[in-house]
Amino acid sequence: MSTTADVHASNQPARIAVIGSGPAGIYASDLLVKSELDVQIDLFEKMPAPFGLIRYGVAPDHPRIKGIVKSLHNVMEKNEIRFLGNIEVGRDITVDEMHEYYDAIIFATGATQDKAMGLPGEELDGSFGSAEFVGFYDGNPNFKREWDLSAESVAVIGVGNVSLDVSRILAKTADELLVTEIPDNVYQSLKDNKAKEVHVFGRRGPAQAKYTPKELKELDESPTIEVIVAPEDIDYDAASEAARRESKSVDLVCQTLESYAMREPGDAPHKIYIHFFESPTEIVGEDGKVVGIRTERTQLDGNGNVTGTGEFTDWPVQAVYRAIGYHPQHVDGVPFDEKKSVIPNDGGHVIDSSTGESIPGLYATGWIKRGPIGLIGNTKSDAKDTTTMLIEDYVSGKLTAADKRDPEAIVNLLESRNVAMTTWEGWGRLDAAERAAGEEFERERVKIVEWEDMIRHAGPQA
Structure with missing residues (x-):
């Protein structure tokens, strides 16, 4: 050997x-x-x-x-x-x-795959993992082709970049996204999107959010979206202040969130509310469907962590997206x-x-x-x-x-x-087919979704 x-x-x-x-x-x-x-x-x-x-x-x-x-x-x-x-x-x-x-x-x-939260009500109709939704709007053939977007008020759990993506896609109009490579089935579903309010929940404060500065700032660039942060949610303890001093990225995120909290309300038709110091404790259901989310108010403990205050709030929402990480x-x-x-x-x-x-x-x-x-x-x-x-x-x-x-x-x-x-040469054929499909609509590409269609272009029978 x-x-x-x-x-x-x-x-x-x-x-x-x-x-x-x-x-x-x-x-x-x-x-x-x-x-x-x-x-x-x-x-x-x-x-x-x-x-x-x-x-x-x-x-x-x-x-x-x-x-x-x-x-x-x-x-x-x-x-x-x-x-x-x-x-x-x-x-x-x-x-x-x-x-x-x-x-x-x-x-x-x-x-x-989505990481489980273990939250009561996680199994309810209208409770989704972010990976499922990302797979849908990105045209992953492993995920469903249609999406129920009938909820007018939606909750997103998590304060990382994936939660920003999910919130933004839910708040934007279908026509705003038509210039991208989204497949036609995604566009058709998004046209029927009823969401007017997206509520994003993080259990800790602004300095502990996992956003990157550029992505957070871009959240507010659509003319149809207004990002709202409550002034009382802008709070820092000693560890939070230290985190701002030690990381330019953390400080820029905090500055952007502060700017959202200080401005006067606008008239954009879609609102994204970012709530800090709200720890989800239960997804509330009725007849097997999501009707709300319950959170406990938290407070900083001086070390950048939080403790519960015993104050609970029920938020009326018809869908919950869990963006807490992948598995x-x-x-x-x-x-x-x-x-x-x-x-x-x-x-x-x-x-x-x-x-x-x-x-x-x-x-x-x-x-x-x-x-x-x-x-x-x-x-x-x-x-x-x-x-x-x-x-x-x-x-x-x-x-x-x-x-x-x-x-x-x-x-x-x-x-x-x-x-x-499939091969690299086959990918070239699939890529060309997607770009050709986009030309008709003056788009860079229209993504091919079905697995067998992808094989037909990129596989050995192409």
Whole structure:
């Protein structure tokens, strides 16, 4: 049995699989290509199209963030990287089988499922996870095609960027969003949106909000939306003031929230109320449907945390969106820490939960490594740490070399299992079809939603 040091000495390229073609997986692939190693990378994706969170997790009215796709596209064009889509590791091929074809495997599978709150009434009709709604408006084929938008008053739980996206999409008119890449089914649903008020709830104060300054400021740029913050919700304790001094970002968020609280009410038809110091305690139902949300007023304790005051308020709403974080999907054959929502790791190596030892040849990066928090900059640093460990292990011979080194061997295996693989060339065809569909309406693209339609353009029968 040969080691990777033997392969390295023989000048054969390192065979590496990266699972997940979102930013985390692509950044890791890019760093490996730029390293001193000669590499062949297969970038696996369970969706038919690449780009993960950027395609299916970013609100369609964020073209600045969507622009990241251009840099990711340039990485994917590199000869050392091969895209293999519509393949689910754990279903179409096991992790154990992959060891036969790859010297190392990096998991960059992200997080796409909603984290449960455990709140009474969470199961009611009209109670939604933000991931469900994001999947709907971003045209993810795994999610429903129609959405009940009959609620005139809506609650959003959480004070992070996802809650901003959800609130903004609920408050904007369908025609404002028509210039984006939203599919026609999303536009048709949004045309029937009855929401007039969106109430956003955070249990702590302005200094503890997880917004980024630019996204918070952009919330108020639509002529149809007015953002309202109650002056009494602008409050800071010693720890909050210290957080403002230590972080320019925190201070800018607080300044923006203060400006919302100080201005006179306007006449925009849609209102977004951001409520601080209100901790949701129950989603109130009647006949199985949401009719309200109950919150307990909180107060700062001096350390940036809060305690309950015993004062409760019932807010009449007909829908509740829970934007409190995402939960990754477990990959069969890989350890998973349910409590932390990550693959156990030491900063890069996957750790066997039972022994505490690293599993040779398995690595993690991105949200599946650190949890579903942080921005693109965090994802890049994650990838750097992980790939540095992988390269050191490879060169030192700590890894067992794959036996089946022919790049076509894995393709032949998957084809023998009738897996309808999509390719980078296929993505080019799908991309062109979406852009052509948008030309008729003077839009950049109209996203193709149905899974089989995506395969028809990007798969082997195209």
